[in-house]
Amino acid sequence: xxxxxxxxAALGATAxxxxxPPPPPDLDDLMAQLDMxxxxxxxxSDAATTANPAMRPALAAVSSERSKHAEALxxxxxxxxxxxxxxxxxxxxxxxxxxxxxxxKDVVAALRTSADSAAKTATQLSGYRAGLLxxxxxxxxxxxxxxxx
Amino acid sequence: xxxxxxxxxxxxxxxxxAALFDxxxxxxxxxxxxxxxxxxxxxxxxxLVAASMSEHRERREAAIEMLTGRGxxxxxxxxxxxxxxxxxxxxxxxxxxxxxxxxASVAWRAVLEQATSxxxxxxxxxxxxxxAVTAARWNSLLGGAPITVxxxxxxx
Numbered sequence: 107x108x109x110x111x112x113x114x115a116a117l118g119a120t121a122x123x124x125x126x127p128p129p130p131p132d133l134d135d136l137m138a139q140l141d142m143x144x145x146x147x148x149x150x151s152d153a154a155t156t157a158n159p160a161m162r163p164a165l166a167a168v169s170s171e172r173s174k175h176a177e178a179l180x181x182x183x184x185x186x187x188x189x190x191x192x193x194x195x196x197x198x199x200x201x202x203x204x205x206x207x208x209x210x211k212d213v214v215a216a217l218r219t220s221a222d223s224a225a226k227t228a229t230q231l232s233g234y235r236a237g238l239l240x241x242x243x244x245x246x247x248x249x250x251x252x253x254x255x
Numbered sequence: 256x257x258x259x260x261x262x263x264x265x266x267x268x269x270x271x272x273a274a275l276f277d278x279x280x281x282x283x284x285x286x287x288x289x290x291x292x293x294x295x296x297x298x299x300x301x302x303l304v305a306a307s308m309s310e311h312r313e314r315r316e317a318a319i320e321m322l323t324g325r326g327x328x329x330x331x332x333x334x335x336x337x338x339x340x341x342x343x344x345x346x347x348x349x350x351x352x353x354x355x356x357x358x359a360s361v362a363w364r365a366v367l368e369q370a371t372s373x374x375x376x377x378x379x380x381x382x383x384x385x386x387a388v389t390a391a392r393w394n395s396l397l398g399g400a401p402i403t404v405x406x407x408x409x410x411x
Contacts, residue, residue, distance in 0.1 A: 167401035174405040225384065228367065229376040237368035240380045241409040244360070244387035248403040252391035 130186050132235055135227050139239065140179040142220045146246075147172035149216050153208040161210050164253045168213060171249065172220075175242050182238060214250045221246035256284040256355070258333030267327045274362075274369040275322055276330055278382075281362040282315035283332040285355045291338060292355075295348035300396065307352065307389050311359070314382055321375065349397050356390035357407075364408030383408050 150169035154162050184190050221243045228239035258280070266276050289308040296304055319329040342348055360383055367379035387407035394402035405411070 163400055164402075167403065171401075171403065171405040174411070178406070178411045221384075225380045228380045229373045232370075232376075233368055236370070236376055237364050237409060238406075238411070240364060240367045240376075240383045241360075241387075241406040241411070243380055244384040244407040245403060245405055247384045248387045248391040248407070251388055252395055253401065253403050 132231055133183065133186060135231065136179055136183050136186070136235070139220075139224060139227060139242065140176055140183065142223060143172045143176035143179060143242070146213070146216050146220055147176060149208050150213045153210055153213050156207045157210055161254070165210060165213060167253060168217065168249045171245055175245070178238060179242075182235060210254055214254050217246045217250040217254070221250070256288055256336040256338060256358070258284065258336055263331035264328035266330075271366075271369040271371050271375070272322065272325060272327050274366040275318060275375075276327065278359075278362040278366050279315060279318045279322060280330040281359055282311055282318065283330065284336050285311050285359055286315065287332065287336050288338065288351060288355045291342055292348040292352050295342050295345060297345045300345065300349070303392055303396065304352075307356075307393075310385055310389065314385070317378070321378070346397065349393050352393045353390050353397070356386045356393065359386040360390065360408030362408075 147169045150165045150172060154165035154169065157165055180190075224239045224243035224246065228236045228243060231239060266273050286308065289304060289311065293304045293308070322329045338351065339354065340347060340351060342351060363379050363382040363386060367376055367383060370376045370379055387403070390404075390407070391402045
């Protein structure tokens with residue numbers, strides 16, 4: 107027990123000497139998922155404004171679910187780093203998207219990409235993070251195969 | 256659904272095998288429950304009942320193989336199960352289907368969180384995704400909105 111404490115103390119000293127500790131290994135994965143969730147949420151809400159009325163509730167639901175995914179991901183990132191998320195919440199809209207409003211079809215394509223990415227990342231992480239990304243992948247897949255189909 | 260009299264092999268001590276064991280037990284109960292859903296649903300729902308049932312059967316067989324592959328005896332189906340709600344009509348049947356898919360989502364998310372190999376996680380993600388999609392199909396049939404949830408199998 108005493109030996110363990112001493113070893114930990116020594117480790118702490120080394121980390122302090124090297125300045126900031128290196129970022130946790132899962133951070134990049136979660137940041138990438140966070141950006142996708144935010145971007146899908148915006149895309150779906152933009153699409154809802156011009157979509158035919160029958161599609162609007164489903165697009166709004168997708169937008170809300172992707173925004174909840176972003177929230178859960180940024181909570182997990184904050185837990186991991188000990189500080190609030192610093193990722194730019196500013197929209198990264200491209201000139202193409204500005205020229206023509208997105209359609210439900212664009213949202214389906216985006217969800218498909220996001221579902222694949224979250225599913226792949228879920229297999230590479232473990233514990234709660236794997237579970238969270240699995241649920242996100244499942245939600246995106248149900249969104250594009252059932253809700254927006 | 257809860258089994259009436261749990262019998263058979265005991266739950267393994269390792270967290271990952273235990274989660275898989277629980278998921279097989281859940282799949283047993285879901286397959287039993289789809290028999291009831293089938294009895295109470297309309298002819299138009301036959302395709303969805305059949306597709307859901309065969310998906311769960313296939314997944315159960317694969318999961319049993321994964322368990323036995325690691326030297327763990329899979330749980331046996333119970334002689335009977337307590338259904339959480341009374342089933343009188345197609346709406347009750349569809350609601351039970353949604354609830355069973357949600358139970359399966361919870362079981363597979365637990366497998367995903369406890370798994371120690373990429374392969375097992377891949378299987379669990381696929382199972383979690385399929386149960387979420389099937390739940391959405393039943394919800395869509397019920398006509399409520401929204402038909403999807405943000406975190407299938409999760410408490411977020």
